Amino acid sequence: MTLDRAARQPTDDVGEHRHAGAILAGDRRALARAITLIESTRSDHRAQAESLIAELLPATGRSVRIGISGVPGVGKSTFIEAFGLHIVDRGHRVAVITVDPSSPISGGSILGDKTRMEKLARHPSTYIRPSPSGGSLGGVARRTREVILATEAAGFDVILVETVGVGQSETAVAGLVDMFMLLIAPGGGDELQGLKKGIVELAELIVVNKADGDLIPAAERARRDYAAALHLLRHDSTVWTPKVLKCSSMTGEAIDEVWETAEAFRNAMSTTGKLDARRAEQAKAWMWDEVHEALSRRLTDDAEVGALLPELEVRVQEGSVNPADAARQILAAFGCKDD
Numbered sequence: 001m002t003l004d005r006a007a008r009q010p011t012d013d014v015g016e017h018r019h020a021g022a023i024l025a026g027d028r029r030a031l032a033r034a035i036t037l038i039e040s041t042r043s044d045h046r047a048q049a050e051s052l053i054a055e056l057l058p059a060t061g062r063s064v065r066i067g068i069s070g071v072p073g074v075g076k077s078t079f080i081e082a083f084g085l086h087i088v089d090r091g092h093r094v095a096v097i098t099v100d101p102s103s104p105i106s107g108g109s110i111l112g113d114k115t116r117m118e119k120l121a122r123h124p125s126t127y128i129r130p131s132p133s134g135g136s137l138g139g140v141a142r143r144t145r146e147v148i149l150a151t152e153a154a155g156f157d158v159i160l161v162e163t164v165g166v167g168q169s170e171t172a173v174a175g176l177v178d179m180f181m182l183l184i185a186p187g188g189g190d191e192l193q194g195l196k197k198g199i200v201e202l203a204e205l206i207v208v209n210k211a212d213g214d215l216i217p218a219a220e221r222a223r224r225d226y227a228a229a230l231h232l233l234r235h236d237s238t239v240w241t242p243k244v245l246k247c248s249s250m251t252g253e254a255i256d257e258v259w260e261t262a263e264a265f266r267n268a269m270s271t272t273g274k275l276d277a278r279r280a281e282q283a284k285a286w287m288w289d290e291v292h293e294a295l296s297r298r299l300t301d302d303a304e305v306g307a308l309l310p311e312l313e314v315r316v317q318e319g320s321v322n323p324a325d326a327a328r329q330i331l332a333a334f335g336c337k338d339d
Contacts, residue, residue: 020055023154031154038146053146056153063152064266067161067173070183075209078249081117086255087158088125095156096128099163174202179265181205186219201233205243212248219246239272304333
């Protein structure tokens with residue numbers, strides 16, 4: 001079975017896997033250890049992970065990166081299994097990064113120990129990695145970008161990122177991938193009202209899942225409704241018009257059309273230079289995320305700030321200090337000038 005069940009907590013010997021050679025050779029155990037290292041919050045592990053990513057970087061960037069989102073119950077795991085099996089049958093190697101909800105007690109993946117894609121997990125050309133979201137916005141783990149790079153370096157040329165569910169901040173996944181795919185369930189009549197307009201605007205491909213049996217007419221209605229709605233929304237791409245398809249993950253009907261559309265999107269973006277431009281913007285955003293994270297960590301670790309915080313937090317909670325004023329006091333203690 002190729003489902004990665006590596007322990008979520010790094011061991012003391014994880015640092016020995018910092019060398020990239022084994023990963024570049026496709027060693028799955030080395031890849032699992034490397035991802036555990038990447039996800040670690042220990043400062044020494046962070047330094048090793050950054051060194052590892054620097055070594056792997058020249059071997060990355062050649063995969064198709066697809067983010068897959070949808071409300072709970074839409075059938076994301078069933079769809080990804082059918083979709084992934086179709087892709088590997090076309091000669092590709094598929095890595096699935098499933099960003100699961102985190103336990104508030106242990107911090108680990110709540111669903112990570114369950115095999116939700118048994119057939120796909122057993123295929124020799126696939127690799128499945130559950131990662132805890134850690135409370136990160138958008139249902140995207142804090143180090144998902146680096147996990148994508150590690151799996152690319154290990155030779156996987158299609159990366160599927162499954163996110164927790166749809167919400168206002170779920171759109172964070174669009175900043176990590178080439179294509180954002182939104183899954184919709186047929187029926188109910190309130191699909192358009194039940195989703196944020198911004199998420200629909202971000203989708204390059206909307207797929208109505210569960211288009212089988214008695215749900216076929218409802219799936220077709222949903223497809224038409226979303227196709228009509230897309231005409232009223234503005235999209236920032238001049239080379240791609242978002243599509244709406246319907247498929248059945250249970251029967252496999254039209255799964256091939258979903259993959260062909262993903263390939264068409266990739267080709268359109270690549271030939272016009274839009275793909276390179278998108279990834280360049282994503283790299284810049286990654287840089288600033290690292291800056292913000294480092295500043296936040298240093299702020300909370302600062303001795304003067306630490307001495308000030310307990311009383312200031314109490315006063316904010318009591319309402320005797322305005323939160324904005326409290327923030328300025330914290331930054332002043334950290335040495336930031338107030339302009």
